[in-house]
Amino acid sequence: MSSDVEAQTDVVHSIWRRDDGQGAADVLIGSNPSAFESEPVNILVVDDVEDNLLATKAILERPSIVVLSATSAAGAQELLRTNDVALALLDVQMPEVNGFALAELMRSTERTRSVPIIFLTGNRIDPARTFRGYEAGAVDFLFKPVDPRVLESKVRVFVELYEQRRQLHQRNAVLERLLEINEKLAAKLRQDHGEAVQEALTDALTGVPNRRHILQLAETALADRRKQSQPLSLAILDLDHFKAINDTHGHSAGDAVLHAFCQHVRARMRSPSVLGRVGGEEFLLLMPGTVLEDACYVLERVRRTLQPHAGAAYTFSAGLAQARPGESLSQLMDGADQALYRAKRSGRNCSMTRLL
Known part of the structure; x- marks a missing residue:
C-alpha cells in the first residue's frame, strides 16, 4: 500500500477510534457535539460612543464570546474582512455612515451577507425607518438603555445558532473527508484486486499467461x-x-x-x-x-x-x-x-x- 493511502487510513482510524469510547458515528449524528473543537464566538459591536462599547463588552464578553468593537462603519468593515462573527450589534445613529447604511454594505458582500444584525438605537423610530432597518437585514431592534438581561438573552440565541451551524459545517467536513478517503481506499482496493487477479493469471517469470x-x-x-x-x-x-x-x-x-x-x-x-x-x-x-x-x-x-x-x-x-x-x-x-x-x-x- 502506498504511503499516501497509508496516511489516509491513519486518518480514518483516528476519526473512528476515539480514546473516550465515542465513535465518529456518534459525533456525526450529533450525540457527542463536544467532540468538535469549540472556539470562542465573535460578536461585532459598532457604536461611535466608546462608553457604550465598553458597557456592551462588559455585559457580553466571556471565555466563549469575544466582543469585537468598532466606532465607525469603516472600522467595522475592516474587522469583518478578517473575522467571522455570529452577530452584529449596530448603532443606528452614527456619523458619516449610519447603521442602516452599514447593514446594506454588509448585505452586499458575500462574506457578511448572512450575518444576523440587531440595531441599537436611543430613539423611538417611526414605522418607515423600522421597515428600512428590516429591509437592510435586521433581525431585531433594541432601544437604549438596553436591559443587560435582554441583551444577553438575545445574543445567546444567535451564539447558539452560530455554534450549531459551525458544528454542522465541521460534521460535513468530516463526512466529506471520510468520503474522499473511502473513495481513495476503494480505488486502491480495486487496483490491488486487479493486480492480484492479474498475478493469479500470469506466470511470474515470463509475464505470459500461466x-x-x-x-x-x-x-x-x-x-x-x-x-x-x-x-x-x-x-x-x-x-x-x-x-x-x-x-x-x-x-x-x-x-x-x-x-x-x-x-x-x-x-x-x-x-x-x-x-x-x-x-x-x-x-x-x-x-x-x-x-x-x-x-x-x-x-x-x-x-x-x-x-x-x-x-x-x-x-x-x-x-x-x-x-x-x-x-x-x-x-x-x-x-x-x-x-x-x-x-x-x-x-x-x-x-x-x-x-x-
Missing part, C-alpha cells in the same frame, strides 16, 4: 471457433535441451532465456494469438482465426529470427494441430503433443503437424 489461464483461454477460443466456424490452430512449443542451458550457464541464465523467448514469440504474434506457459520450458500458442499452414509459417518466422540470449544459444521444437469439428481441447492438445514428439524424434529444432 497454465491455468492459457487453458481457460484455449477453452474459450475453441468454443468461439464452434460458434463462429472460424479456424483455430494450436501449437505446443518446447525449448530443446533446456537442462543443458541451466547446467552450463546457470539457472539465472536459463530464466533469462525463458523470458527472452516469450518476448521474442509475442513480438511476432498477430492479435488475437496468445502465448502461455504450461510448465517448465513448455509453452502453448493459441492462434484463433489461423489455418494450419499459416500457423506453420508463423513458427518458422519465429525460428529464423531467434537469437542467443544471456550467452546461450537455444532452439525449440513445436507440434501443431488445427481444431477439427466436435473436437475437445484435450483431443486438440493431444494431437499437437504427438506432433511435438515427432519433431523431437526428428532431431529437434523443427515444427511438425499432426497426422491426418
Whole structure:
C-alpha cells in the first residue's frame, strides 16, 4: 500500500477510534457535539460612543464570546474582512455612515451577507425607518438603555445558532473527508484486486499467461471457433535441451532465456494469438482465426529470427494441430503433443503437424 493511502487510513482510524469510547458515528449524528473543537464566538459591536462599547463588552464578553468593537462603519468593515462573527450589534445613529447604511454594505458582500444584525438605537423610530432597518437585514431592534438581561438573552440565541451551524459545517467536513478517503481506499482496493487477479493469471517469470489461464483461454477460443466456424490452430512449443542451458550457464541464465523467448514469440504474434506457459520450458500458442499452414509459417518466422540470449544459444521444437469439428481441447492438445514428439524424434529444432 502506498504511503499516501497509508496516511489516509491513519486518518480514518483516528476519526473512528476515539480514546473516550465515542465513535465518529456518534459525533456525526450529533450525540457527542463536544467532540468538535469549540472556539470562542465573535460578536461585532459598532457604536461611535466608546462608553457604550465598553458597557456592551462588559455585559457580553466571556471565555466563549469575544466582543469585537468598532466606532465607525469603516472600522467595522475592516474587522469583518478578517473575522467571522455570529452577530452584529449596530448603532443606528452614527456619523458619516449610519447603521442602516452599514447593514446594506454588509448585505452586499458575500462574506457578511448572512450575518444576523440587531440595531441599537436611543430613539423611538417611526414605522418607515423600522421597515428600512428590516429591509437592510435586521433581525431585531433594541432601544437604549438596553436591559443587560435582554441583551444577553438575545445574543445567546444567535451564539447558539452560530455554534450549531459551525458544528454542522465541521460534521460535513468530516463526512466529506471520510468520503474522499473511502473513495481513495476503494480505488486502491480495486487496483490491488486487479493486480492480484492479474498475478493469479500470469506466470511470474515470463509475464505470459500461466497454465491455468492459457487453458481457460484455449477453452474459450475453441468454443468461439464452434460458434463462429472460424479456424483455430494450436501449437505446443518446447525449448530443446533446456537442462543443458541451466547446467552450463546457470539457472539465472536459463530464466533469462525463458523470458527472452516469450518476448521474442509475442513480438511476432498477430492479435488475437496468445502465448502461455504450461510448465517448465513448455509453452502453448493459441492462434484463433489461423489455418494450419499459416500457423506453420508463423513458427518458422519465429525460428529464423531467434537469437542467443544471456550467452546461450537455444532452439525449440513445436507440434501443431488445427481444431477439427466436435473436437475437445484435450483431443486438440493431444494431437499437437504427438506432433511435438515427432519433431523431437526428428532431431529437434523443427515444427511438425499432426497426422491426418
